[in-house]
Amino acid sequence: MVHVIVLGAAAGGGFPQWNCACDQCQSAFHSARSFTQSSLAVSADGEHWFLLNASPDLRQQILNTPALHPQPQAGKRHSPVVGAVLTNADVDHVTGLLTLRESHPLAIYASQRVLGVLHANSIFNVLNPQYVQRCPLALDQPVTLCLPDGRPAGLTVEAFCVPGKIALWLEDPTAANYGSVPEDTIALKVSDADGNSFFYIPGCASLPPELADRLRGAELVFFDGTTYTDDEMIAHGLGSKTAARMGHMAMSGPEGSLAAFADLQVARKIYIHINNSNPVWTPGSAARCAVESAGWQVAHDGLEVRV
Numbered sequence: 258m259v260h261v262i263v264l265g266a267a268a269g270g271g272f273p274q275w276n277c278a279c280d281q282c283q284s285a286f287h288s289a290r291s292f293t294q295s296s297l298a299v300s301a302d303g304e305h306w307f308l309l310n311a312s313p314d315l316r317q318q319i320l321n322t323p324a325l326h327p328q329p330q331a332g333k334r335h336s337p338v339v340g341a342v343l344t345n346a347d348v349d350h351v352t353g354l355l356t357l358r359e360s361h362p363l364a365i366y367a368s369q370r371v372l373g374v375l376h377a378n379s380i381f382n383v384l385n386p387q388y389v390q391r392c393p394l395a396l397d398q399p400v401t402l403c404l405p406d407g408r409p410a411g412l413t414v415e416a417f418c419v420p421g422k423i424a425l426w427l428e429d430p431t432a433a434n435y436g437s438v439p440e441d442t443i444a445l446k447v448s449d450a451d452g453n454s455f456f457y458i459p460g461c462a463s464l465p466p467e468l469a470d471r472l473r474g475a476e477l478v479f480f481d482g483t484t485y486t487d488d489e490m491i492a493h494g495l496g497s498k499t500a501a502r503m504g505h506m507a508m509s510g511p512e513g514s515l516a517a518f519a520d521l522q523v524a525r526k527i528y529i530h531i532n533n534s535n536p537v538w539t540p541g542s543a544a545r546c547a548v549e550s551a552g553w554q555v556a557h558d559g560l561e562v563r564v
């Protein structure tokens with residue numbers, strides 16, 4: 258069985274976002290209803306947990322999640338967190354690594370491209386290289402996740418490229434697609450030894466036929482829920498970028514994820530990485546009703562799922 262805990266359901270910035278005075282964020286500030294930034298925790302045994310992406314809110318997420326608290330019987334320094342698997346180099350997915358400083362054994366898995374980004378930024382050396390292994394994820398083949406001592410953790414991940422874009426902070430404005438290469442955005446299929454599996458795809462710009470075929474009939478998919486409409490940030494006066502410009506597919510519209518998943522027979526579909534501009538945050542909104550009637554669930558921090 259694979260245990261999954263949603264550590265953070267929101268996209269970069271979280272919900273509410275620190276500097277956002279939009280109606281939805283204001284109501285979240287006033288109700289103290291909040292959601293942290295994009296991350297899952299997964300485990301085969303309930304004892305050893307891998308982070309899927311490491312959010313800037315990681316410390317708060319660990320405080321909120323008893324399964325991730327240190328166990329005193331295991332010694333004065335202990336954490337159930339044994340590693341992290343990264344899907345891109347976005348701020349909301351890598352900066353949590355800095356919370357995991359300093360001399361603590363961990364295994365970090367990412368594409369060669371994203372490992373190169375970490376390597377180029379010496380601040381990530383606060384994860385003491387003597388203790389923290391950086392493991393390149395081979396693409397399109399199952400990779401056994403190992404504990405820092407080398408024993409298998411009972412999980413495999415298959416990483417594959419999905420349509421997307423280089424991290425915003427690494428964009429080259431003069432290059433085609435801002436200098437993106439396919440490995441900039443990967444998705445993960447996480448499986449246990451019995452073949453139970455789920456997909457984690459927090460960033461995805463479109464669903465070409467080969468990706469649709471891969472997901473058809475899946476037990477569980479966590480999927481990019483950044484925006485409901487492609488231009489909602491512009492329409493609400495919150496920014497100048499469409500979802501497509503940010504490397505995300507909107508939920509609604511003929512090119513959106515609701516339409517793309519309609520015939521894929523995925524047993525359980527959960528939106529994750531939801532931007533603070535997305536009206537699905539508001540229970541009872543037309544957008545929330547539309548996604549729920551299409552069989553989707555909107556993730557929330559602390560949601561636990563087993564497959």
Ligand code: MLT
Binds near residue numbers: 269349426460504
């Ligand atoms: C994204 O998901 O597009 C990024 O997290 C955006 C950002 O870094 O603000």
Ligand code: MN
Binds near residue numbers: 347349
């Ligand atoms: Mn993001």
Ligand code: ZN
Binds near residue numbers: 281533
């Ligand atoms: Zn807002």
